[in-house]
Amino acid sequence: DVKVTQSSRYLVKRTGEKVFLECVQDMDHENMFWYRQDPGLGLRLIYFSYDVKMKEKGDIPEGYSVSREKKERFSLILESASTNQTSMYLCASSSGGALGEETQYFGPGTRLLVL
């Protein structure tokens, strides 16, 4: 089974702190994604990566950056956390096929509270 793990289920941080959210997948997937999920807004794509050291902005990249130094690991970084970044963060991965039909496999999520 594909497994996507996220480093923390719950995280509490202070405004202005630098926050790292880690995601690891064990299926040698090329693509990895970071979403945030807010009630009434669904999932919104923050960043995605289609290869090591490659990244593209999603729909809401402001205030975030990412790092992908190894294929299995994709990190989301909040350079200076703000209260409006309080949210559920979901990581996902998928294989790099050329058809567009690939399933995205999700992690359990990290619920981040910024005080």
Added chain:
Amino acid sequence: AQTVTQSQPEMSVQEAETVTLSCTYDTSESDYYLFWYKQPPSRQMILVIRQEAYKQQNATENRFSVNFQKAAKSFSLKISDSQLGDAAMYFCAPNSGGSNYKLTFGKGTLLTVNP
């Protein structure tokens, strides 16, 4: 940006009965994929069913089937013989066309299954 509309924020169904969740979307692509994802209360998102826009035949996976109407840009999910384990948030998600693996998620429909 692509828009995806799930007009039913909440739905309920009696166990063993059938329920249909609606989804409409906006795209200028002719070939693309559409997905329904399910997020049970435990939060791990999983794929329910997928449909290729190029195919006329509606996809079916056991008790789950879709009614895909390409011209109307409608992609509804039908759950037959509903079970308590079907209770979840359901998200409709078309991709950005062709082999593009970027998904746009709707805001979700919360399905309650009553015993």
